[in-house]
Structure formats: structure tokens, C-alpha cells
Amino acid sequence: MLHRESGVFKTSYAADMALYPLPIARWTVAAVILLFAVVLPLTVHEYYLSIVNLVLIAIVGALGLNILVGYTGQISVGHAAFMSVGAYTAANLAVHLHLPFWVTLPAGGLMAALIGGIVGIPSLRIKGLYLAIATLAGQLIIEWIINHTPAISGGAQASIEVPRPVFMGRQIKTQGQLYYFLLFFAVLATLATLNLVRSRIGRAFVAIRDQDIAAEIIGINIFRYKLLSFAISSFYAGVCGVLYTYYFGIANYEAFQIGVSIDYLAMIIIGGLGSVLGTIFGAIFVTMLPIVLRLTMEPLGGLFFDAGELSSIIASTRLILFGCLIIFFLVVEPEGLNRLWRNIRNYFRVWPFSY
Amino acid sequence: MSISTSWRTAAITAGAIALAAGAAQAQDKEIVIGLQCDRTGPTQIVGTVLCPGYHDYINLVNSKGGVEGYKIKAIEIDHEYKVPPAMEAHERFKKDGAVLEGVYGTPQIAALTKKLEEDKILGTSPGFGTAAAADGKRYPYIFPIAASYWSQGAAAVDFAKRQLGGSLKGKKIAYIYFDNPAGKEPIAVIEDLAKIEGFEMRTFAVPSPGVEMAAQVLDITGRFKPDFVIAHLFGRAPSVSIKEFKGKGYPLSKVVSLVWGSSEADIQAAGGYGVAEGYHTMQFAGVGSDFQVIKDINAMYKAQGKSPPKEQETSVYYNRGLMIAALHVEAIRNAVKAKGGAKPTSEDVKNGMEALKDFTLGGMVPPITVTPEDHEGGGWVQVWTVKGGKLVKDGEWFQAYRDVIKKHLQAIN
Numbered sequence: 001m002l003h004r005e006s007g008v009f010k011t012s013y014a015a016d017m018a019l020y021p022l023p024i025a026r027w028t029v030a031a032v033i034l035l036f037a038v039v040l041p042l043t044v045h046e047y048y049l050s051i052v053n054l055v056l057i058a059i060v061g062a063l064g065l066n067i068l069v070g071y072t073g074q075i076s077v078g079h080a081a082f083m084s085v086g087a088y089t090a091a092n093l094a095v096h097l098h099l100p101f102w103v104t105l106p107a108g109g110l111m112a113a114l115i116g117g118i119v120g121i122p123s124l125r126i127k128g129l130y131l132a133i134a135t136l137a138g139q140l141i142i143e144w145i146i147n148h149t150p151a152i153s154g155g156a157q158a159s160i161e162v163p164r165p166v167f168m169g170r171q172i173k174t175q176g177q178l179y180y181f182l183l184f185f186a187v188l189a190t191l192a193t194l195n196l197v198r199s200r201i202g203r204a205f206v207a208i209r210d211q212d213i214a215a216e217i218i219g220i221n222i223f224r225y226k227l228l229s230f231a232i233s234s235f236y237a238g239v240c241g242v243l244y245t246y247y248f249g250i251a252n253y254e255a256f257q258i259g260v261s262i263d264y265l266a267m268i269i270i271g272g273l274g275s276v277l278g279t280i281f282g283a284i285f286v287t288m289l290p291i292v293l294r295l296t297m298e299p300l301g302g303l304f305f306d307a308g309e310l311s312s313i314i315a316s317t318r319l320i321l322f323g324c325l326i327i328f329f330l331v332v333e334p335e336g337l338n339r340l341w342r343n344i345r346n347y348f349r350v351w352p353f354s355y
Numbered sequence: 356m357s358i359s360t361s362w363r364t365a366a367i368t369a370g371a372i373a374l375a376a377g378a379a380q381a382q383d384k385e386i387v388i389g390l391q392c393d394r395t396g397p398t399q400i401v402g403t404v405l406c407p408g409y410h411d412y413i414n415l416v417n418s419k420g421g422v423e424g425y426k427i428k429a430i431e432i433d434h435e436y437k438v439p440p441a442m443e444a445h446e447r448f449k450k451d452g453a454v455l456e457g458v459y460g461t462p463q464i465a466a467l468t469k470k471l472e473e474d475k476i477l478g479t480s481p482g483f484g485t486a487a488a489a490d491g492k493r494y495p496y497i498f499p500i501a502a503s504y505w506s507q508g509a510a511a512v513d514f515a516k517r518q519l520g521g522s523l524k525g526k527k528i529a530y531i532y533f534d535n536p537a538g539k540e541p542i543a544v545i546e547d548l549a550k551i552e553g554f555e556m557r558t559f560a561v562p563s564p565g566v567e568m569a570a571q572v573l574d575i576t577g578r579f580k581p582d583f584v585i586a587h588l589f590g591r592a593p594s595v596s597i598k599e600f601k602g603k604g605y606p607l608s609k610v611v612s613l614v615w616g617s618s619e620a621d622i623q624a625a626g627g628y629g630v631a632e633g634y635h636t637m638q639f640a641g642v643g644s645d646f647q648v649i650k651d652i653n654a655m656y657k658a659q660g661k662s663p664p665k666e667q668e669t670s671v672y673y674n675r676g677l678m679i680a681a682l683h684v685e686a687i688r689n690a691v692k693a694k695g696g697a698k699p700t701s702e703d704v705k706n707g708m709e710a711l712k713d714f715t716l717g718g719m720v721p722p723i724t725v726t727p728e729d730h731e732g733g734g735w736v737q738v739w740t741v742k743g744g745k746l747v748k749d750g751e752w753f754q755a756y757r758d759v760i761k762k763h764l765q766a767i768n
Binding site: 045046047050051054057058147156157158159161164173174175244247248249250252254255259260263287290291294306307308311312314315316318319 | 392394395403406407410411413414428429430431432433435437438439440442443446447449450461462465466467468469470473485487534535536539540542543
């Protein structure tokens with residue numbers, strides 16, 4: 001990032017496969033960890049932590065979707081439904097069996113993985129827009145089942161209040177405590193994805209994305225890997241849903257409707273398909289941009305308008321600006337924010353020369 | 356990873372600077388209220404009218420010198436009917452020292468229930484959210500302050516009973532509803548009443564987004580042939596239902612809609628007052644512009660050299676905004692009075708809200724009485740009927756079957 005290597009001196013496969021090949025990169029990582037684990041939560045107001053918390057949850061869900069859409073090339077518009085599967089699984093386990101979060105969290109993920117694997121079956125025969133419609137059906141069917149099954153949804157309101165997660169005898173409930181809780185899982189999800197995509201499984205996914213017939217010819221079991229991709233992706237979604245559930249203290253399927261699936265697709269497309277870093281950029285962009293736009297417009301507009309008028313202007317202008325910025329970034333770099341970042345970095349690597 | 360996080364930091368810092376530059380210091384003689392709105396999401400038909408009404412009332416109060424000497428500052432955040440921004444809005448209100456929050460949307464109030472209680476800030480959910488929130492012991496910081504879906508359902512049955520000559524014995528009532536938790540909520544109460552009153556009740560679900568209901572309406576009018584219809588629909592669905600019932604020749608004078616299918620906008624979208632003649636709408640705030648408070652607001656606009664806001668044409672939602680603001684202001688007034696003029700905390704305002712008694716705002720608001728046990732305020736509604744090109748009041752404020760509602764509230768504990 002801020003450093004540049006002077007040559008390639010790798011002498012072993014281990015060195016070549018290292019996530020951070022240079023010592024300075026490892027120091028940067030350590031500094032960033034220090035910043036996010038210590039400096040940020042101690043210096044920043046709880047309000048800003050609440051925004052970061054929303055970003056952290058979004059990162060987990062978006063990473064899962066990027067594994068499926070970006071790495072494996074299978075379109076899904078049912079991602080939010082898998083979140084609700086995870087959310088209700090965890091909520092039922094937490095309320096009826098009084099299980100702690102370290103049981104309900106993976107359980108929610110696994111249940112979502114199971115359902116995701118089933119919804120992924122059509123991907124074995126259909127691709128592209130046809131698959132999008134099949135997963136859309138999955139989204140609606142799951143919503144309908146939750147809405148109409150009191151045994152899952154907990155009654156007419158279809159919402160289950162869950163107790164706050166308990167860690168070492170203490171409830172995690174303030175935004176500061178939730179920050180550490182969510183940061184842990186967001187980092188875990190990021191590391192898991194970074195390692196997944198450079199493993200045998202990840203390379204199989206990429207092979208399927210690039211040309212599935214060729215992948216099959218070189219010996220990749222398409223059946224197995226496509227379903228595996230759906231399952232892993234849904235696992236992330238399920239975990240994301242559980243995190244939302246613990247964050248809000250309630251599981252409610254109305255928070256996981258089709259619009260949420262679209263939001264997550266927007267994150268990975270804006271951030272960059274098939275890129276972990278891009279996913280994080282996208283999650284930040286989609287979650288924070290509306291907030292940042294509002295926070296900048298409030299003091300500016302406050303000079304000219306009264307509170308009532310200002311609210312109306314901000315609400316509309318923010319939507320327009322948000323749309324324009326998405327178009328702007330995608331026109332400037334169709335491959336997303338990740339590619340944009342790499343272009344800037346490559347430019348400065350050789351600066352002041354052009355190449 | 357290292358790259359991403361540094362970028363993230365930069366973004367957060369930029370946001371922090373932007374906010375720090377604009378954040379006004381809370382003044383001693385200023386009380387802050389948070390208001391969540393949906394001006395740009397799927398229910399913008401409500402938000403674009405309700406929220407200006409809210410601000411108009413706050414401006415009116417401030418133009419008259421505020422509440423007991425305190426100016427009111429209403430911060431509004433538009434959450435587009437999405438759930439995560441509702442949490443961000445809450446944290447923002449908390450940071451700015453809001454003493455109460457007007458929440459908007461059923462999923463949003465559900466998501467904030469726990470946090471509001473932990474932060475001890477009261478949130479209002481007028482006309483939406485779970486009916487169980489009426490129980491102040493169970494949800495100490497949630498205040499529906501308007502008829503819940505249970506109360507609305509019960510009131511609709513009561514209204515049907517009066518329309519059908521005082522008895523429902525052997526009658527048939529159809530309940531057509533939006534197939535979501537809010538739509539399903541009144542069913543339990545209406546089923547109970549069917550047993551008590553001896554009528555036959557059947558439910559007809561309309562799936563989201565509710566713009567296609569020809570089959571359901573045909574089922575109702577052609578097969579079930581009910582004596583009365585209770586409709587509980589949202590968004591575009593109410594106008595579609597009016598058109599469908601009209602098209603099938605069912606008299607709209609035998610249809611009553613719960614509060615979110617009851618605005619002038621729904622009637623206009625259905626084809627105007629001529630089409631909707633006879634349609635009954637349920638309201639938790641008064642309708643029309645014939646109220647002293649609206650005259651005061653128009654006088655305020657006139658003094659500033661402006662014409663009255665066009666939002667007043669959709670008086671159903673505009674007046675609801677006025678009502679919500681008025682109840683917020685009254686809670687604050689009670690709190691300031693109880694503290695002898697000192698600046699109230701959010702806890703004081705909660706007590707002030709629970710001390711609301713018979714506040715009517717010149718007839719626009721029902722005689723709401725909030726107590727620590729009853730946060731719903733009595734479940735009062737009014738029915739207005741489409742008659743000769745406008746909505747006409749069909750009787751005074753009423754509440755119905757309170758014993759049945761109470762029984763249901765106790766059953767969930």
C-alpha cells in the first residue's frame with residue numbers, strides 16, 4: 001500500500017504464497033490492527049462506532065456474496081433470505097434452548113448453508129439471468145415460509161427478541177462492546193475468505209467462473225463445487241444474519257427482504273467482483289455514503305434553510321447524489337473501487353515516471 | 356487487508372471531521388427531539404406528508420416562544436424504510452441529546468425496542484408496531500400513543516356491528532389483509548370477536564406488493580358474499596382494493612379500511628371521490644383542515660409571507676404528523692412542569708408522556724390518556740366516510756372491546 005518492493009527475491013513456495021510478502025506489509029497490518037482494536041474504540045464517539053458496526057456486519061454478508069457471485073460466477077438475488085434463515089435459527093436456539101452465541105452463530109451459519117445448498121441446485125442446470133430468477137424464487141419462498149410458520153417465526157409478529165450475547169459473564173450491549181464482538185467476526189470472515197480463495201477450493205471456483213466446461217474437463221467436479229459455493233456463501237449470509245440479530249436484539253424477517261439482497265449485490269459490484277478488498281470497499285461505500293452525504297449536507301444546508309425544509313431537501317438530494325456517485329465510480333472504473341485503488345497505487349509505484 | 360483498513364480509516368475520519376464541523380452545541384434553552392422518517396422509501400406516500408406536518412407543529416410551538424421557555428429542535432433522519440439506518444439514526448439522536456424519538460416503521464421499531472430500553476430513551480410508534488407494546492410494563496420505553504392493530508381490528512368489528520343494525524349474529528365478515536406481520540396481527544382479535552358476537556369471519560391474504568388482488572376480491576364478492584369487509588392494506592394496495600370492489604359491484608359503504616388505507620391519496624389513486632363514494636376509513640387523528648391548530652399554522656405562514664404548505668391537501672397524514680408532534684411536545688411540557696422549569700432528561704419526558712391526560716388539541720386528537728400500564732392511550736379511533744367528494748366524519752371518537760384487547764395483552768405475558 002504505502003510501500004513498494006525493489007525486486008522479487010522469493011526463494012520458496014511458502015514465501016510466494018504468503019499473504020504479506022514483505023516485512024513492512026506485516027508491520028502495516030500490525031499498525032492497522034492496533035488502530036482498529038485500540039485507538040479507534042478509545043478515541044471515537046459511540047455514534048461513529050455504531051456506523052462502523054453496521055459496516056462490519058455488511059462486510060461479513062458481502063464477502064459471502066462475493067464468493068458466490070464474484071469468485072464462482074453464480075448470480076444470486078436471494079442473499080438476504082439466507083440471512084433470515086441464520087437469524088431465526090440463532091434466535092430460536094438462543095430463546096428456547098438458551099444457547100450462547102458461540103453455539104448459535106455457527107448453527108445459524110450451518111442452517112443457512114444447508115438451505116443455500118438446496119436453493120443452489122438449479123445452478124447445476126441454469127446460468128445467468130435464469131439463475132437470478134431461480135434464486136429470486138428462493139428468496140420469496142423463504143420469506144413466505146418464515147411469515148407463515150409460527151414455529152419458526154414465533155407468532156403473528158414474526159419476530160423473536162433475543163437476549164444480548166454474553167462473553168465471560170458480561171453482556172455485550174453498548175456500541176463499544178458490540179464493536180469488538182463484530183470486529184472479531186468481520187476479521188475472521190475476511191481472513192477465512194482470503195485463505196479460501198487461494199486454496200484448491202477457491203481456484204476451483206474461479207475455474208468454474210471463467211469457463212465451466214473447461215473446468216469440468218480439467219477434472220473439477222462442477223456439481224460439488226457449485227453447491228459448495230452456494231453453501232459457503234450462505235454460511236456467511238447466515239452468520240451475517242445472526243450478527244444483525246444480536247446487534248438489534250431481535251430476529252425479524254422484514255429486515256431481510258429483497259431490497260437487502262439488492263443492496264448487497266450493489267456492494268460487491270461497486271467494490272469489485274472477485275476481490276476481498278473490493279468487498280470491503282463496497283460495504284463501506286454503500287453503508288457509509290448516505291450517512292456521510294447527510295452529515296456534510298446538514299451544516300451546509302443549515303445556513304440557508306430551516307429544519308423542516310432542510311430535511312426534505314437532504315432526503316431527496318442524498319438519493320440523487322448517491323445514485324450519481326455510483327454511476328460516476330462505475331463509469332470511471334467498471335471493475336469497481338478495488339481496481340480504481342490498484343490503478344492509483346500502480347501510478348504512484350513508478351511515480352514520477354509514467355512506467 | 357492492510358490496504359482496505361487504511362482506506363476505511365480515512366473514510367471514517369473524513370466523516371468525523373464533516374460532522375464535528377457542523378455539530379451545533381446543544382444550548383441550555385433547547386430541547387432536542389429525534390424524528391425518523393421515510394421520505395424516499397417504499398412508504399414515502401406517508402413520509403413526505405407526515406414529516407412536514409411534524410415540523411410545522413414544532414415551528415408553530417417555537418414561534419410562540421417554545422415549551423415553557425424552551426425551544427424545540429427536531430432532528431430528522433430519513434431511513435428509506437431500511438432497518439440498519441434506523442439504528443444509526445438512534446445513535447445520532449442519542450449523541451445529540453434527544454429526550455425522545457419518533458420512530459417510523461414496524462421493522463424499525465422492532466429493531467430498536469431493545470436499544471431504546473437500554474438507553475432509556477422513549478420511542479413512539481403511532482399506529483404501527485406490535486400491539487403488545489401497549490403494555491407499558493413489558494415495553495417501558497415504547498409508546499404507541501395511537502390505536503394498535505388489535506384496537507383497530509376491534510373497532511372495525513364494532514363499526515360493522517353498528518352499520519349492520521346492532522347485531523352481528525349470523526352475519527359474515529371478510530378480512531382482506533396485506534400478507535405481512537402487520538397485516539396478520541388483528542386476526543387473533545377478530546377471530547375472538549367472531550366467537551363472542553356470533554359472526555362468521557374469513558381471511559383473504561394479499562401478497563406483497565399488493566397491487567394484484569382480483570382473485571381475492573372475486574372470492575370475497577362472488578363466493579363468500581360477506582355482509583361487511585374489513586380491509587387492512589398498505590402502500591398502493593388500498594387504492595387497488597377500492598377499484599376492485601367497485602369493479603365487482605360490491606358496495607363500498609360496506610367496506611371499512613384500517614388506518615393505513617385511509618388517506619386522500621388512496622382515494623385519488625383509486626380514481627377519485629366519485630369512485631370511492633361510501634368507502635369508510637379509520638383514523639387515529641382528525642381529518643380535514645377545520646382545526647384551530649391548522650389555522651394557527653396558516654397564520655404563521657402568512658406572517659412569513661408564504662402560502663400554506665401543499666401537504667395540507669393530504670390532511671390525513673399531515674394531521675397525523677401534527678398529532679405526533681403535539682403529543683411529543685405535551686410530554687415535554689409535562690416533564691418541564693414536573694421539574695419546576697428545569698431542563699428535563701429523557702427519563703423525565705417518559706414520565707411526562709405517562710402523565711398525558713385528556714389532551715385533545717381541539718378535537719384533532721382523541722382523548723388520549725397514557726399511564727405507566729397503558730402506553731396505547733385507550734385505542735381511540737374515528738371513522739370518516741367518503742361522501743359527496745370529501746371525507747365526512749361518521750360519529751365521534753370511540754374505543755371498542757377493551758376487555759378483549761386486555762385479555763390478549765395479558766395472554767402474551
